Amino acid sequence: MLEVRLTHTLGALRLDVAFEAPKGVTVLFGRSGSGKTTIVNAVAGLLRPASGRIAIGERVLCDTAQRLHLPPHRRRLGYIFQEGRLFPHLSVRQNLRYGQWFAPRGARSEDMARVVEMLGIGDLLSRRPGALSGGEKQRVAIGRALLSTPRAILADEPLASLDEARKAEILPYLERLRDEVDIPILYVSHSASEVARLATTVVALDQGRVVAQGRAEAVLGNPAITPLGAREAGAVLAARVVRHHADGLTELEAGGMALWLPRVDRPEGADLRVRIAAHDVIVARGRPDGLSALNVLPGVVQAVREGAGPGAIVAVDTQAGRVLARITRRAATALSLAPGAEVHVVVKAVSVAQADVGAAG
Amino acid sequence: MRFHGVRSSILSLSLGLAVLGPSDVHAETVTVFAAASLTNAMAEIETGFAAATGHDVTVSLAGSSALARQIQQGAPADVFISANPGWMDALEADGLIAQGTRRDLLGNALVLIAHDAQHPVVGIGPDMDLAAMLGDDRLAMALVEAVPAGIYGKAALESLGQWEAVAPRVAQSNNVRGALALVALGEAPYGIVYATDAAAEDAVSVIGTFPGGTHPPILYPVAGIAGREGVAPSALLDYLQGAEARAAFERQGFAVMAD
């Protein structure tokens, strides 16, 4: 368990946060400039916070009250940087070994073969970073951080510099990382779909303060928490693959309800999490008929949050889970949407992107 | 007469100057190449000459060998004062000296100096054992093959039968001032320099003078450079042999050759 509590002032930003990161991926989620990278750098020891305490399990890394500040090289945290930062004068294999070399004797050493296999970088071992693509570099960076036998992993927007195709390529590896490694992963992101796919826990930040923390489904399903703005809102449903159909659709089951998505590349029986973007959801009173949309779920309104502009976010609890819908305030008023109202939420199957479907964490 | 335009202006200006004559308002600059040991003397002479004639002097001071080589390569010197006749002979052989301008201007003495102000006077003769005096330390001299002070010093030591023993202990400097500095600082306990140099430096004491017979006479010839004759250079040559200059040289310890 990674415990973080710190305050710091960086330019115009006043940071004051406290949160915990258990095993799995804890995403620091917020707009650019909300202090996410500063927090991660403080945890890594690359920055001295004005005040605070950072500990992982029994080991205290930083405690300003006791004037304790372990230098980065003694913290045993694996850091995956946004730009990879692989050493250009070493081969991939040497880069991977770099962290191993400095791990203290007696620490259980991660198996190189296992990590290489998990990240699919076996073919790259004798190449140099200069000859790798962006995605390959990031995978090696992940491997390098892992192989230093860290107590926790820090990742600062590791996918930000990659294009969509590369991101889609790497996200499964990160999901594997989350599932197969039993140390906390502190992950910085400002991408809602990355958060939705990867996060076990979400710590939402706004202007240097924690506005919400908790399990991903809960935080993302909270209409009041939109750290990136209403456009990025979207709840996450837990679903299981039932069957792949011949016409290219996959039938999933969430909370007993059927959910239809374009073909999902997972085996039958696999547990997934599916992000439903709020702006793709229509709310209807009464059960609509004759619609092309395949996913029509009955539910009960839990909350309506009006925005500053014309929009409003409605949180609806369905049998499949919490769904957020972004509609106009006018519509909310016209339909008399208030907590307790019975509604149906409509989601077009094709509006759920492949990127929004990930392994359950 | 009336003249028109620029051409006529230049014409009238030159005519005017020609009428006025060069010895009037027109101040020239004379370039003198002089041996380094003349530094202090030349400073006085510069001011004196400017006051007396209104002409400026530019003095370039260096080792005679360097200066001679520069003149051989066409350096713009009007007058050359060398610290030994050898280099003047070389220039004369090359035809670089203005006819009839060469004179022996100054003489100097060669002295043995020591760093220690309390050092007793040494009798300089064949009986002295300079090598023993030096022990493991060094004798500071100018380059013995190239710089006049070094050449005279080696000649003197040879004629006194000291050279063989002393040669391995010699530390040669580029010019006399370098050797002087070594003894002044105490790096070398003894050195051989000109009497004029020793007089200028407080931190060394003269402990003996080499008898004139032990080395070729130390003469400082002066001459005008061929192709650079003129009123101002001639005026300087005259001034150098005049009473004011004589006083300046003697103040520094030089012997002035009667002409």
Next chain:
Amino acid sequence: MQDWLSPAEWEAVRLSLRVALWATLFSLPLGLGVAYALARWRFPGREVLNVVVHLPLIMPPVVTGYLLLLAFGTQGPIGGFMDSTLGFTFAFRWTGAALAAGVMAFPFMVRAVRLSIEAVDPKLEQAAATLGASRAWVFLTVTLPLILPGIIAGTVLTFAKGMGEFGATITFVSNIPGQTQTIPLAIDLLLETPGGEARAARLAGLSILMAAAALAFSEWMARRVAARVGGR
């Protein structure tokens, strides 16, 4: 070939090589340290240090030589101490010539290395730290390999300057065949001697050849190292 230069001149060549070699050997670690401090640390007096390092470049060499004489001569504070306590002398010895060469060439070493240190992305050093490398190990395993081309350049420049140093050397340790008469001092002596031009030319020619060889070697090494470090 033996007769091409006189024994005294071969002596000057051997001495020059020795002087330049030792000057480079000592300049290297010191120059590396100073370059790193100037490039990466902030401390009071940093600008002063920078100016002092560059002084031999801008002062007349004779002045530098005279300052060395004052400080490192047997009568000077440092030289006197080393002579009486450690039995080590600079005055009138090849060690003094090496010191003069090293001091005059020091700015070249520092500049070359500092430029290459500043070109190393500090983020790489950060990454190494997060992987468990202490500051010393970061330097050895990340910074040093990446600045190797700069170190090579600085070393060759220092060596070449050491082979060519004249003004400070002759002022500090004077011209003593076998001890301090390096190639430049020998050439100077020959030029000052009537009739010595031909021998001076031969010696100068050899000197140029050696400098060219050193440069060619450094180019080759730099290319090889750059390829390894460039990461392709």
